[in-house]
Structures are given as structure tokens and as C-alpha cells.
Amino acid sequence: MPRRPRLRTALVVVASLVLLALVAVTLLGAFVLRRPLPQVSGEIVVEGLSAPVEVTRDAQGVPTVAAATAEDLFMAQGYVAAQDRFFEMDYRRHVTSGRLAELVGDEPDAIAADKVVRTLGWRRVAEQEWDLVGEDTRRYLQAYADGVNAYLAGREVGEIAVEYTVLGLQVPQEAPEPWDPVDSLAWLKAMAWDLRSNYDAELDRALTYPVVEDVGRVEELFPAYPQDRHATILDAADVAPAPVAPAADVVLDVDDAALQDALASADRALAAVPVLLGEGDGTGSNSWVVAGEHTASGSPLLANDPHLGISAPGIWSQVGLRCTEVTDACPFDVTGFSMAGLPGVVIGHNAELAWGLTNMGADVTDFFLERVEGDQVRVDGVTEPLTVRTETIEVAGGDPVELTVRSTRHGPIVSEVLTDVADAGQAPVPDGAPGSRFEVALSWTALEPGTTGDAIFAMMTAGDATEIAAAAALFDVPAQNIVFATVDGHIGYQAPGRVPVRADVPGSPVPSDGTWPRPGWDSRYDWQGYVEDAAMPRALDPAEGFVVAANQQVTPGGTGPRLGDGTDYGYRSQRIRDLLTEQIAAGEPVDVATTQALQVDQQDPYARVLVPVLLEVELDDAFDAGGQELLRDWDQVASADSPAAAYVAAVWAELLEQTFADDLPDGHEPTGGSRWLEVVTRLLDQPTSPWWDDRSTPGVVEGRDEILSRAMAEARLELTAQIGSRPADWRWGLLHQAAPAHPVLGGEQVPAAVRWFANPRPQQVGGGSSIVDATAWDASSGSYTVTAAPSMRMVVDLGDLDASTWVALTGTSGHPGSQHYDDQLPRWARGEQLAWPFTAAAVDAAAEDRLTLTP
Numbered sequence: 001m002p003r004r005p006r007l008r009t010a011l012v013v014v015a016s017l018v019l020l021a022l023v024a025v026t027l028l029g030a031f032v033l034r035r036p037l038p039q040v041s042g043e044i045v046v047e048g049l050s051a052p053v054e055v056t057r058d059a060q061g062v063p064t065v066a067a068a069t070a071e072d073l074f075m076a077q078g079y080v081a082a083q084d085r086f087f088e089m090d091y092r093r094h095v096t097s098g099r100l101a102e103l104v105g106d107e108p109d110a111i112a113a114d115k116v117v118r119t120l121g122w123r124r125v126a127e128q129e130w131d132l133v134g135e136d137t138r139r140y141l142q143a144y145a146d147g148v149n150a151y152l153a154g155r156e157v158g159e160i161a162v163e164y165t166v167l168g169l170q171v172p173q174e175a176p177e178p179w180d181p182v183d184s185l186a187w188l189k190a191m192a193w194d195l196r197s198n199y200d201a202e203l204d205r206a207l208t209y210p211v212v213e214d215v216g217r218v219e220e221l222f223p224a225y226p227q228d229r230h231a232t233i234l235d236a237a238d239v240a241p242a243p244v245a246p247a248a249d250v251v252l253d254v255d256d257a258a259l260q261d262a263l264a265s266a267d268r269a270l271a272a273v274p275v276l277l278g279e280g281d282g283t284g285s286n287s288w289v290v291a292g293e294h295t296a297s298g299s300p301l302l303a304n305d306p307h308l309g310i311s312a313p314g315i316w317s318q319v320g321l322r323c324t325e326v327t328d329a330c331p332f333d334v335t336g337f338s339m340a341g342l343p344g345v346v347i348g349h350n351a352e353l354a355w356g357l358t359n360m361g362a363d364v365t366d367f368f369l370e371r372v373e374g375d376q377v378r379v380d381g382v383t384e385p386l387t388v389r390t391e392t393i394e395v396a397g398g399d400p401v402e403l404t405v406r407s408t409r410h411g412p413i414v415s416e417v418l419t420d421v422a423d424a425g426q427a428p429v430p431d432g433a434p435g436s437r438f439e440v441a442l443s444w445t446a447l448e449p450g451t452t453g454d455a456i457f458a459m460m461t462a463g464d465a466t467e468i469a470a471a472a473a474l475f476d477v478p479a480q481n482i483v484f485a486t487v488d489g490h491i492g493y494q495a496p497g498r499v500p501v502r503a504d505v506p507g508s509p510v511p512s513d514g515t516w517p518r519p520g521w522d523s524r525y526d527w528q529g530y531v532e533d534a535a536m537p538r539a540l541d542p543a544e545g546f547v548v549a550a551n552q553q554v555t556p557g558g559t560g561p562r563l564g565d566g567t568d569y570g571y572r573s574q575r576i577r578d579l580l581t582e583q584i585a586a587g588e589p590v591d592v593a594t595t596q597a598l599q600v601d602q603q604d605p606y607a608r609v610l611v612p613v614l615l616e617v618e619l620d621d622a623f624d625a626g627g628q629e630l631l632r633d634w635d636q637v638a639s640a641d642s643p644a645a646a647y648v649a650a651v652w653a654e655l656l657e658q659t660f661a662d663d664l665p666d667g668h669e670p671t672g673g674s675r676w677l678e679v680v681t682r683l684l685d686q687p688t689s690p691w692w693d694d695r696s697t698p699g700v701v702e703g704r705d706e707i708l709s710r711a712m713a714e715a716r717l718e719l720t721a722q723i724g725s726r727p728a729d730w731r732w733g734l735l736h737q738a739a740p741a742h743p744v745l746g747g748e749q750v751p752a753a754v755r756w757f758a759n760p761r762p763q764q765v766g767g768g769s770s771i772v773d774a775t776a777w778d779a780s781s782g783s784y785t786v787t788a789a790p791s792m793r794m795v796v797d798l799g800d801l802d803a804s805t806w807v808a809l810t811g812t813s814g815h816p817g818s819q820h821y822d823d824q825l826p827r828w829a830r831g832e833q834l835a836w837p838f839t840a841a842a843v844d845a846a847a848e849d850r851l852t853l854t855p
Contacts, residue, residue, distance in 0.1 A: 033817030038083035056847035061820035064320030078147025085340035085814035087161035105171035106398035122189035128449035141181035144343035148179035192446035194277035195478035230570025266440040278309030281673020282776020282788030284551040285358035296589035297799030300485035304356030305790035312740040314809035352463035354796040362479035363564025368520035415440040450476030472496030569674040600831035607636035640733030650715035672779025733764030735784040760822035763829035805833035
């Protein structure tokens with residue numbers, strides 16, 4: 001059965017767009033589309049600069065900014081970002097401030113999103129961070145904002161972005177308000193939210209338990225990391241032993257009806273948060289560094305490709321930032337991937353060091369079950385007052401909406417946010433005081449102000465492992481893996497992030513590892529602070545000569561600090577390790593070309609698990625056996641032109657449906673990522689496990705082979721209906737397509753003529769979930785369309801930085817009328833990369849447009 005709809009970036013921003021159909025031809029006119037395109041050559045006077053700034057752009061429109069002072073550098077970056085992508089910036093700040101309805105009008109989904117984001121308080125936390133970050137960071141953020149505002153000054157909305165013209169047909173669009181430095185800090189909250197870990201699994205456990213009524217069976221759906229088959233990032237020799245936490249034999253009574261109502265309400269509310277970076281099993285990244293002793297250049301190589309949601313424009317903005325003379329006052333000479341609305345470079349390299357990021361999977365959230373009595377909450381046998389505030393949500397073209405936000409010591413109450421479902425949590429607490437009820441509060445590390453803003457600038461100027469560690473100590477959220485390499489030959493790994501310490505409660509009925517909701521009425525379960533910076537895992541120049549960080553577990557079980565169990569299960573990371581090990585053992589030097597090839601490796605771990613078993617299944621019907629025949633000579637590579645890859649994907653989706661849909665709550669069906677691959681891998685060795693039994697057929701007990709034969713038969717029928725009756729004609733790419741969509745103009749609710757210019761042409765791709773070429777798809781959705789993918793790819797050669805390569809998902813520009821809106825997408829789909837000039841001479845040689853910003 002399909003998962004419940006979840007609000008994504010393709011938000012239903014306009015429920016009634018009949019008017020758009022009447023003006024679609026006008027919107028497609030060259031004037032409307034090209035009017036917002038920026039001036040990229042010549043000279044522009046920009047008030048506030050202290051000296052001229054040069055902006056060159058290469059054939060892909062990638063800007064490099066060169067300035068004499070740091071303030072001018074970031075002011076110019078803000079100006080250029082606004083030229084290329086201001087609507088994206090404006091959309092993001094409306095989402096992160098809980099003000100989406102101000103932009104798109106009286107839309108229920110937008111108002112629901114605003115309610116939840118206001119409850120979480122992203123903007124409020126960002127305002128507190130403004131006073132916490134360093135003076136230099138505040139200067140850079142202010143300079144960036146000044147640059148954005150210099151671009152906006154005096155421009156009509158139609159000159160800024162075509163999106164305002166479209167939205168103006170539904171709700172009035174006034175000139176955008178000035179950019180505020182806190183708008184940039186608020187974006188860090190959205191990054192942290194989409195890259196958090198464990199909260200989905202924590203809710204899944206609690207909501208699944210009443211269905212299967214067995215803690216052991218629930219935990220079978222969340223197996224331990226298979227470190228006997230898949231290596232962790234660091235070896236046990238690199239980290240200290242850790243104390244073993246006592247296991248809980250009984251889980252808190254989460255099948256209580258009142259408590260389940262509150263959990264379900266919290267689940268529905270949090271699903272309303274717009275997805276800006278990505279969600280689900282496909283959200284992750286690959287990264288690795290190889291020491292110079294194993295490379296063709298004799299210097300390290302670094303690779304990174306973050307797997308995030310796909311959208312148009314893509315998440316990343318490529319940029320170079322160069323002080324014309326690098327000094328203590330102006331220390332930046334850096335290039336890489338930025339995000340519209342955020343100054344600096346998030347991933348990239350400077351003249352001394354390159355760095356990449358992948359999601360660590362640390363458990364940074366906990367749900368606390370609260371016993372609420374009116375405006376009081378019970379803790380340790382007494383009550384204390386809730387913190388209460390009122391928020392007003394302005395609605396373009398509609399009446400304001402009042403929202404009451406209530407919080408406990410653990411965080412905001414999320415189970416009562418949406419008024420239409422708030423009554424779900426109102427069932428009385430058993431044996432509670434009159435009027436008492438269960439609610440759910442969310443503890444999350446990003447709800448406390450932090451210094452990630454400082455970390456971004458510290459990372460850009462880091463030159464060695466010590467400076468990376470110092471930057472990591474500032475990198476509070478989101479918890480990431482950092483791999484790095486230096487021009488002078490070092491490689492390393494550093495774990496940053498604010499990770500909670502959870503107490504081991506003697507005799508507790510609740511696991512102490514944060515995998516299940518915790519009783520908020522017992523203060524012994526409160527967080528006990530955070531893991532010390534010095535205790536976070538790290539490594540420098542490991543003996544094997546490389547580091548692979550692809551979302552797998554950081555340290556072996558029983559070692560290092562307790563980081564959480566939200567990691568990937570290591571199928572991608574192990575494949576990368578195996579191929580690197582084979583190449584090094586064969587004496588073949590690693591170079592940029594072989595690294596690029598590894599990034600798009602399409603060997604399918606599903607095939608390795610499923611194909612031997614599927615070939616043993618006896619299918620009496622010759623028609624059903626047609627798909628099975630494709631597997632006999634298949635190389636198990638999920639290329640876009642592979643018939644067998646299409647068949648295995650269809651069998652996988654059917655297998656998950658047939659096996660688990662009857663046992664799981666609606667909306668929590670298997671999505672098919674690495675966790676489910678590990679679950680099925682173990683179940684295939686248990687042919688009589690109760691998971692194989694179909695509960696919808698009482699009196700009949702199915703086993704593994706019955707479910708497999710059903711899945712194969714259904715897959716044969718499905719692909720026949722979708723593609724054709726001849727299995728030899730099937731192609732994985734016909735089903736599996738990367739289709740970036742515009743967050744406002746790209747949804748099915750928008751007339752086709754508007755979608756035509758707003759959405760890039762879909763690309764047939766290979767790869768898949770848990771494959772190194774990680775074009776993930778949701779097996780529960782009924783579609784094979786890509787849901788998350790490498791949002792960029794980069795390879796940095798520390799021996800010759802100008803020999804480095806990169807590619808973004810779509811293009812540099814956020815304007816649908818620009819030639820650079822999606823010009824990188826076809827190359828990305830083919831697995832190709834572009835030259836990445838860095839030195840002043842190389843950037844100058846690649847320049848096709850030159851713009852001078854003059855005071």
C-alpha cells in the first residue's frame with residue numbers, strides 16, 4: 001500500500017490555479033522569462049563596496065569573486081547569489097521562519113507547515129545564534145546581506161524572478177523585504193532538520209509495537225549494523241573502548257491507546273514540515289580520501305557526492321571566493337559548493353586543504369512522552385508549568401492565524417500543533433489526574449543555539465588536521481562526517497557535531513540508547529550534556545592509506561562514544577572499500593578518472609542478495625518465468641539499459657509489500673533503503689519466519705518461497721503493463737528517472753505549460769538505493785522515480801588543484817529562462833564531470849564573462 005502523502009519541496013502552493021492556464025502563453029514569452037536574467041559583464045555600481053570587485057563566470061556560468069577585503073568578498077557573493085537565485089533564497093527563508101503562507105497565500109499545507117516550523121522555533125533559535133557567533137562571522141553575514149539588498153534595491157518583483165509573476169496571479173506580490181543576516185542562520189536549522197537521524201525510526205518502533213505486540217519482532221526491523229560484513233569508518237585500533245549499556249527487557253507501555261494517539265499526532269504534525277534538502281533512506285552521501293602513496297600524482301585525492309533530494313534549481317551553488325591578497329584580515333582563497341542564502345563555501349577546497357561532508361547518522365533527537373495536566377507537566381511526582389507563547393501567522397490574501405506553542409523542559413510539544421488532529425492526543429492518561437493527557441515533546445540538538453555559522457568560515461581557512469578539529473568543535477549541527485586531505489600529503493577523518501549523552505537508568509524499562517520514546521515524567525531520562533569535543537572520533541593518516549565515510553557506522557560496537565544507530569548499513573561504503581582495496585592491491589594508481597568512475601559504480605547489492613534465491617524459486621507458469629530468465633546471465637549492474645535491473649527492482653518492491661505491509665501501520669511501509677535490505681538479507685535465511693506470513697489470509701501460513709513467487713509473478717505483470725510484454729525490451733531507465741521539479745511551479749497542480757519551462761527534462765538513469773551511484777527510489781510509493789541522488793559530485797586532486805573536477809545536479813542559475821538553469825543535468829546523468837579551475841591563471845583562462853562591481 002502506498003505511504004501517506006508527505007509535504008515535499010514540490011509543495012502545493014496554489015490549490016486553485018485556473019488563472020494560470022489563461023496566461024500560460026504569456027508566461028512562456030521571452031520577455032517574462034528573460035527579464036530577471038542578470039547582467040554578467042561590464043560594470044555595475046554597488047553602494048557599500050570599499051573597492052572594485054571582479055566577478056568572472058565560466059562556460060557554465062559558475063562565478064568566481066575576487067575582492068580586496070573580506071567584507072567586499074561576501075558582499076559581492078550576496079549580490080551574485082541574489083542575481084542568480086533570489087527566489088530560492090526567499091522561498092527558503094519563508095519556510096525556515098514559518099512564514100510560507102505570507103508568500104503563497106491561504107493554502108492549508110502552507111499554514112500547516114508554518115505551524116510546525118513556528119512550534120519548532122527555527123527562526124527564534126537563529127536569532128539567539130546571532131549573539132553567539134563570533135564578531136567576524138557577524139561581519140561576514142552582514143556583508144552578505146548588504147550585497148543581497150544592494151541587488152534588490154529599486155527592482156520590481158518581475159525583474160527579480162519569474163516566480164513572483166506567477167504567484168502574483170493568485171496573491172499580491174509586493175517587493176521582497178530586505179535580507180537579514182539571521183535569514184542565513186535560519187537556513188542552518190533546515191539543513192539540520194533534513195539531516196537529523198533516528199527520529200523516524202524512533203516513531204516507527206513505537207507505532208509498530210501495538211501492531212506486532214512483540215518487542216523482539218519490532219527490533220528485527222532495526223537490526224544492528226553488520227560489522228562482520230561491512231567495515232566501519234574507523235578501525236577499533238583508532239578509538240577507545242566504550243562501556244556497554246545495559247539492555248532493557250521490556251519497553252515502556254507504548255501500546256496504551258492514549259499514548260499511541262499522541263505519538264500518531266506528533267507523527268502527522270512533523271510530516272507537514274517541507275522537505276528542503278531531502279528525506280528518507282536515500283538521504284546520505286559518499287566520500288573518501290586516498291593517500292598519495294596510492295595515487296598517480298603522489299598527492300592525496302578526495303571525492304564527495306552528497307545524496308539529497310532532487311529539485312530545480314539544485315541544492316548547491318558552485319562558487320569561487322578569492323581575496324586578491326590573502327592576509328589575516330582577508331584569509332579566503334576557496335572554491336566549492338555553497339547554498340543560496342548562505343555566505344561562504346560548505347564543501348570544497350582552499351589552497352592547502354580539501355574537505356567533504358557526509359551525514360553521520362548520529363542520534364540527535366528524542367521524543368519525550370509527557371503527562372500534561374492543563375498548563376502543567378508532571379516531573380518526578382510534582383508538576384511544573386509549561387512554557388507558553390503565542391505566534392501569529394500572516395496569510396497573504398487571508399486572515400492571520402493564531403498559534404499557541406507550549407513547551408516542556410525537553411522541548412516543544414509537537415503532538416498538539418495541527419488543530420485538526422490535536423484532539424487525537426486528548427485521551428485521558430490511565431490513572432492520571434483529572435484532565436491529564438499524554439503529549440509528545442521533541443528534544444533536538446538544533447533547538448539550542450550553536451556556532452555552526454562560525455564553523456563554516458573556519459573550515460574555509462583550515463590548512464591541517466588541527467584546524468579541522470577546531471572547526472569541527474564549532475560545527476554543532478547537523479552532525480556530519482568530515483574527510484579531508486592536504487596539499488602537503490595528509491589525509492584524515494573528523495567527527496563533529498553536538499551528540500547527546502543519555503544516562504543508563506538502572507532497572508529501566510526503556511533502552512538507554514535513544515531508540516524508543518522516553519518517559520518525560522522521570523528526570524533520570526533527561527539528557528546529561530553532550531559528548532566532549534576531544535572524545536569525538538578522528539583519524540590522521542590511517543595505515544591502510546584511505547578513509548571511506550559513506551554514512552556507515554563510525555566506530556565498531558563497544559568503542560568510542562555512543563553516537564546512535566541511525567547510520568546506513570554499509571552496502572555502499574563496503575563496495576567503495578572493496579574496489580579501492582582491489583585497485584591498490586593490483587598496483588593501479590588511483591587518479592581522477594578512476595575516482596570519477598567509482599562514484600558512478602552501479603553494482604546492485606539487492607541483486608547480490610536476491611538473485612541466487614530468486615533463481616531457486618520454481619515458477620510453473622512460463623509467462624511468470626520470463627522475468628526470472630533475465631537473471632541467469634546478468635552481471636548484477638543496475639545500468640539504465642538493463643532489463644534485469646528493472647525486474648529486480650519490481651520484485652524488490654513487491655517483496656516488501658507482500659512481506660511487511662500487513663504488519664506495519666499505515667504510512668510506515670518499507671521504503672526499501674539499506675535498513676530494509678539488511679532486514680531481508682537476514683530473513684532470507686529464515687524461510688518460516690512469521691514475517692513471511694500474510695495476515696490477510698487467516699488459516700493459511702505463507703513461507704518465504706510463497707512470498708517470493710508472488711512477488712516475481714506480480715513484478716512480471718507490472719512491468720508488462722508499464723513497458724511491454726517482452727522482458728528483453730524492458731529497461732531500468734524507462735522506469736527510473738531523475739526528474740528535478742521546481743518547488744513552486746513544478747507540481748502537478750500547475751498547468752502543463754508552466755511546468756514545461758519550470759521543470760528540466762527528466763533523465764533516464766541507472767543506479768538505485770544502496771548503490772554507490774545512489775539514485776534512490778521509494779519502494780512503497782508505487783513509483784521508481786528518483787527521490788534522492790548525488791546532488792553534486794566532486795573529485796579534488798591535491799597534487800594539481802586545477803586538475804580537479806565537479807558537476808552539479810542542474811546548473812548554476814535559479815532562473816528557468818537561463819541557459820544555466822539545467823545545463824549540467826545531462827552531464828550529471830551520464831556520470832560526467834566538468835573541469836574545476838582554481839588558480840588565478842586557470843580561472844582567468846576559463847572566464848567567458850567579466851563583471852566589475854564598483855563602489
